[in-house]
Amino acid sequence: MTGNDRIDSNIPNVARMYDYYLGGYHNFAVDREAAEKVLAIFPDTPAAAHTNRRFLQRAVRYLTEEAGVRQFLDIGAGLPTQGNVHEVAPGCKVVYVDNDPVAVAQARTLVEDLPDVSVALADLRDPDGLLADPHVRDHLDLTEPVAILMVSLLHFVPDDAKPGRIVAQLRDATVPGSHLVVSHLTLDGVAEAPVRQSQEVYRSSTAPIVPRTRTDILRLFEGYDLVEPGLVRLGEWRPDPAGGPEAVSHGYGGVGVRPKF
Numbered sequence: 001m002t003g004n005d006r007i008d009s010n011i012p013n014v015a016r017m018y019d020y021y022l023g024g025y026h027n028f029a030v031d032r033e034a035a036e037k038v039l040a041i042f043p044d045t046p047a048a049a050h051t052n053r054r055f056l057q058r059a060v061r062y063l064t065e066e067a068g069v070r071q072f073l074d075i076g077a078g079l080p081t082q083g084n085v086h087e088v089a090p091g092c093k094v095v096y097v098d099n100d101p102v103a104v105a106q107a108r109t110l111v112e113d114l115p116d117v118s119v120a121l122a123d124l125r126d127p128d129g130l131l132a133d134p135h136v137r138d139h140l141d142l143t144e145p146v147a148i149l150m151v152s153l154l155h156f157v158p159d160d161a162k163p164g165r166i167v168a169q170l171r172d173a174t175v176p177g178s179h180l181v182v183s184h185l186t187l188d189g190v191a192e193a194p195v196r197q198s199q200e201v202y203r204s205s206t207a208p209i210v211p212r213t214r215t216d217i218l219r220l221f222e223g224y225d226l227v228e229p230g231l232v233r234l235g236e237w238r239p240d241p242a243g244g245p246e247a248v249s250h251g252y253g254g255v256g257v258r259p260k261f
């Protein structure tokens with residue numbers, strides 16, 4: 001068993017709650033009820049989720065068009081939605097990883113005819129197991145640069161699970177020139193009471209939620225050089241001039257590269 005690899009429609013599931021925020025249909029009543037509780041606390045969560053998706057897409061576009069990346073390991077990929085990595089980076093090798101069996105099953109249905117794309121049911125908290133999964137091992141060439149995506153994922157990994165150590169272990173499995181993309185919920189600029197209330201909602205879900213300060217999130221990039229503009233509010237990361245302003249951001253995002261020397 002790897003975390004929550006059973007389908008349980010009685011427990012709110014973080015992948016399906018996020019799907020609900022994005023306006024998707026892969027969610028059950030229990031997910032919608034929990035998501036509605038979060039929306040009562042933070043009504044702009046759907047806008048923030050869309051801002052997060054657009055950050056992911058801009059980062060992938062930067063990586064393919066400017067950094068020459070051809071391989072992506074998208075961990076905590078979630079349920080398929082619009083603008084998935086393989087759609088933004090056609091022709092690249094892409095492995096989606098999630099520990100939610102519904103997300104994995106839906107992703108497999110979407111990509112079964114695409115030889116460049118693979119989907120693994122694996123848990124970030126077991127990085128050795130994740131890297132040894134045949135869908136990862138046989139699909140990516142880790143002697144060549146790869147971009148690891150952990151977008152809106154690490155705030156589901158509490159401190160006692162040592163997220164910094166996990167990120168470093170995956171980093172060490174890649175070669176210089178490889179990238180890390182992170183977006184992460186923050187505590188900065190948010191009143192404590194509503195944060196605690198939303199944490200209470202997530203406590204009864206498949207994963208607790210742990211927003212962190214910018215300083216803590218920055219530490220996750222150890223061993224990487226941040227590319228411009230660094231770790232910033234999601235809407236400020238290389239904004240698309242044609243895209244209009246991003247009004248809402250509950251987190252920080254950044255892209256790091258393993259230096260070659």
Ligand SMILES: C[S@@+](CC[C@H](N)C(=O)[O-])C[C@H]1O[C@@H](n2cnc3c(N)ncnc32)[C@H](O)[C@@H]1O
Pocket residue numbers: 003014015018052053056075076077078079097098099100103122123124125150151152153156207
């Ligand atoms: C908020 S969604 C983010 C989806 C996508 N990365 C995005 O940003 O649009 C978080 C995803 O992380 C997955 N997840 C949470 N904890 C995980 C873990 N320990 N290992 C793998 N996936 C995990 C959830 O199942 C969910 O699909």
